[in-house]
Amino acid sequence: MKIVLGTANFYNRYGVSNSKIKNVIELKKILNFLKRKKIRYIDTAFSYNLNNKFRNKIDLSSFKIITKFKLPIKNKKLFIKNLNLKIENELKIFGINKFEAILLHNTNDLNSKYSDELISKLKELKKKKLVKNLNSHLMKNLSIKGVPRVLNNTVFPFEYNNINQLKKIIDKKNIGIVKMEVQRNVVPKKNFLKEVREICDKKKIVLIFDECTSGFRSCYGGLHLKYKINPDISIFGKALGNGHAINAIIGKKEIMENIKDTFISSTFWTERLGSVAGLETLKLMKKIESWKINSKIGANIKKNWNQIARENSLRINIQGIDSLPNFIFNSNKHNLYKTYISQQMIKKKIMASNVVYTCISHTNKILDNYFDNLNDIFKMIKKCEDEQENIYNLLKTNEAITGIRSN
Numbered sequence: 559m560k561i562v563l564g565t566a567n568f569y570n571r572y573g574v575s576n577s578k579i580k581n582v583i584e585l586k587k588i589l590n591f592l593k594r595k596k597i598r599y600i601d602t603a604f605s606y607n608l609n610n611k612f613r614n615k616i617d618l619s620s621f622k623i624i625t626k627f628k629l630p631i632k633n634k635k636l637f638i639k640n641l642n643l644k645i646e647n648e649l650k651i652f653g654i655n656k657f658e659a660i661l662l663h664n665t666n667d668l669n670s671k672y673s674d675e676l677i678s679k680l681k682e683l684k685k686k687k688l689v690k691n692l693n694s695h696l697m698k699n700l701s702i703k704g705v706p707r708v709l710n711n712t713v714f715p716f717e718y719n720n721i722n723q724l725k726k727i728i729d730k731k732n733i734g735i736v737k738m739e740v741q742r743n744v745v746p747k748k749n750f751l752k753e754v755r756e757i758c759d760k761k762k763i764v765l766i767f768d769e770c771t772s773g774f775r776s777c778y779g780g781l782h783l784k785y786k787i788n789p790d791i792s793i794f795g796k797a798l799g800n801g802h803a804i805n806a807i808i809g810k811k812e813i814m815e816n817i818k819d820t821f822i823s824s825t826f827w828t829e830r831l832g833s834v835a836g837l838e839t840l841k842l843m844k845k846i847e848s849w850k851i852n853s854k855i856g857a858n859i860k861k862n863w864n865q866i867a868r869e870n871s872l873r874i875n876i877q878g879i880d881s882l883p884n885f886i887f888n889s890n891k892h893n894l895y896k897t898y899i900s901q902q903m904i905k906k907k908i909m910a911s912n913v914v915y916t917c918i919s920h921t922n923k924i925l926d927n928y929f930d931n932l933n934d935i936f937k938m939i940k941k942c943e944d945e946q947e948n949i950y951n952l953l954k955t956n957e958a959i960t961g962i963r964s965n
Contacts, residue, residue: 565780589621598622599658603890618652626664631873631888634672641679645688657689663890671747673720702858719747724754728761737766740781742886743877751787758790764813769807770795775881777849800839804832849881852916856880859914862929872943884913887939894949895939897958902935903928911958 592598600618603626630637655916660680667676682688687766714731716724718738727733736758740751758765767789772781774797782789791809798804808814843849858881867874873888887895895913903910908928914920941947 589618593620598626601626603663619654620722622658623652623654624659624661625657626663627663629667629670629672629676632932634670634677638672638675640687642683642688645683649688656687660689664886668882670744673717674722677717677720677723718742718744719750721747721750721753721757725757728757728763733761733763735764735766737768739768740772740785740787741879742771751782751785755787755789764791765789766791766793768793772879773797773884774843775849775852776879778844778847781879797843798839798841799832799835802832802835802839804836806836846918848918851918852881853879855916855918855920856883856914859883859916859925860943862925862963863932864934866929866933870933870940872936872940878913881916882913886912889943890950891942894957895942895951897955898939898949898953899935900958901953901955902938903931906931 592600600621601624625645645657645660649657652873654854667673670676682887714727714733716727725735736754738754740746755765757763767780767782767793769780769782773779773792774796775781777783780792780794782792789809790813791807793805793807795805856878860876860880860883863874863876863883863885867885874885874886875888876883876934878884886892889895900909900911906927908931909930910928938947938952939949942949942952
């Protein structure tokens, strides 16, 4: 475990203390304390303006500096183009030769249409030895207790929409299976899914689509039907049983028959409730075309989110398929605001965060009540953004735990 000094307070009123560093003398006292305690890591960010406030007034040569950034709302392409100049300038100001790491505030930047350019630029920075490590902000130091060491290097993740990264992994590793979601928050780039299918066919790799979340939400069946790309195996759950415990694994006969050469056991072989619920749910979904109803509800939710955010002068990114919409605050306090939404909504007997799993029971009356309460919450969040309120003072619970996703 490494202790890292965060520098947001050097720039703004921030954190539990809701205070900021006033002068260089105060900062030097903190740095000297770190040296005595042998703490060598300092976390900063482009947006903190630490370099402007304490430019050439402090010696950071004995520290390992971590910086981070997120793509701006506008002029993303220009930002990426000039990223190396920005990094070189930051290094000069800090008086160091390279950053220990560059982190991304928002992992969705790796799924944007600029992802290839961004990744290429980051690799260029590493090649120039301007940075030691590259990581996305929410995927570092995941707890792996209980995972056998022998499983190391048996799974190789690749970024969605990054077909070149997948090709490189397949060329270098002995890959037998590619398992992925058809779509989560970002729409697949043109021909991305088709190219994945073609690569798997060429290399005789089994392609598995995880449709546990996306299944029956955009059409009657898996989302892959919409894109007309068929996997070798597809996995379904959740909506399939309408709340009852049921999963289904379907696939090509020649692959599924391999079950004969292995052994699968289950305590619940004779349990039939989930199967009955699944069959009846399929009948009802087909009859009322539930995916169309849920997609219409989700589109309405997205429209209202956008309106409420605009009325409160908040910037959010709305994403996801219509029947499973979510949004992200364009703020480094996104997860705190997300936690605050849940805290305030539960007081109104509403289970909500920044994502909605739409269902046909979401009536206009229910949604109008939700939107009214969300508007009140957004008003308070706007005050936090304007520093009229402090989100840490408003939260009466622990911040929500974040996993490998940014939402």
